[in-house]
Amino acid sequence: MKMIFAIIFVLTLSLTACASQKPGTKIASIPLQTTVFASSPTLSNNPLSSSATATKIPEPSAIPTAIPSPIPPSATPEVKIELVNFTTQDDIKLAGTLFGEGDLAVILAHMGMPDVDQQSWQPFARLLAERGFTALTFDFRGRGKSEGNPVFNTLPYDVDAAIQFLQDRGNERIVCIGASMGGTACMRAALDHDLAGLGVIASVMSNGKPNQVSAYDVQQLTLPKVLVYAGNEAPAVVIDMKIISELAPEPKLVQLYQASAHGTNLFNTEFAGQLTDLLIVFLEAVRSKSPLPTP
Numbered sequence: 001m002k003m004i005f006a007i008i009f010v011l012t013l014s015l016t017a018c019a020s021q022k023p024g025t026k027i028a029s030i031p032l033q034t035t036v037f038a039s040s041p042t043l044s045n046n047p048l049s050s051s052a053t054a055t056k057i058p059e060p061s062a063i064p065t066a067i068p069s070p071i072p073p074s075a076t077p078e079v080k081i082e083l084v085n086f087t088t089q090d091d092i093k094l095a096g097t098l099f100g101e102g103d104l105a106v107i108l109a110h111m112g113m114p115d116v117d118q119q120s121w122q123p124f125a126r127l128l129a130e131r132g133f134t135a136l137t138f139d140f141r142g143r144g145k146s147e148g149n150p151v152f153n154t155l156p157y158d159v160d161a162a163i164q165f166l167q168d169r170g171n172e173r174i175v176c177i178g179a180s181m182g183g184t185a186c187m188r189a190a191l192d193h194d195l196a197g198l199g200v201i202a203s204v205m206s207n208g209k210p211n212q213v214s215a216y217d218v219q220q221l222t223l224p225k226v227l228v229y230a231g232n233e234a235p236a237v238v239i240d241m242k243i244i245s246e247l248a249p250e251p252k253l254v255q256l257y258q259a260s261a262h263g264t265n266l267f268n269t270e271f272a273g274q275l276t277d278l279l280i281v282f283l284e285a286v287r288s289k290s291p292l293p294t295p
Contacts, residue, residue, distance in 0.1 A: 100129025109182025
């Protein structure tokens with residue numbers, strides 16, 4: 001009986017000691033499995049996710065990341081586009097397209113390669129309209145939707161009609177930019193009209209009278225000019241463009257590209273961006289009546 005009471009007494013002391021143990025006293029730990037709940041889409045920012053005792057969480061498959069929305073690009077300016085017609089002095093009806101409504105008007109005259117018409121200039125014309133210019137593309141006679149036969153030497157009549165069309169609608173300051181045969185016609189027009197600026201891209205000095213200029217004529221082109229050609233194209237073009245570039249008086253911008261593309265085909269080469277920028281810089285200077293930038 002005494003033995004029984006002794007056992008009961010020992011058990012009572014053990015239980016009392018456990019119940020009275022102070023906080024912080026080390027006890028044998030029981031392994032616990034900790035579950036971490038992601039409260040943020042970015043798990044690496046959660047301090048619990050790197051705990052040594054935390055259970056690895058599977059990578060979320062569809063948790064959105066908080067990325068600031070980019071500033072939406074400005075909408076492309078609305079461009080007014082109008083199909084137009086005008087008639088030459090020898091009674092040929094030409095088809096044209098008018099882009100924009102700016103104070104400075106730019107005639108874009110196309111080159112004479114097969115199957116080329118005003119469409120070769122229209123992407124650039126639209127860009128000019130977005131920048132506040134008026135741009136006029138047109139089909140030379142016998143090309144695109146224009147009447148007549150494709151005769152090179154009468155092309156100045158077509159440019160004259162384009163200039164008269166713009167003047168009749170109130171455009172007082174006009175620039176003529178032409179490629180190949182169009183550039184020759186623009187040079188002729190600059191001698192016969194009071195233009196604000198001239199652009200010549202890969203042109204020769206003569207396509208037959210009256211679409212021609214002499215060395216003396218080139219020296220009389222005192223208006224602002226941009227002269228562009230490729231150094232590896234047809235020798236006749238390179239020779240004439242060198243003469244024009246050397247004889248033409250200031251102000252002028254001269255650009256030679258190491259390419260073989262002719263005229264507006266330069267827009268289909270790696271120089272497209274440079275050519276576009278060059279023409280826009282030139283036109284901006286003409287519009288503001290500022291000096292041409294130094295190349």
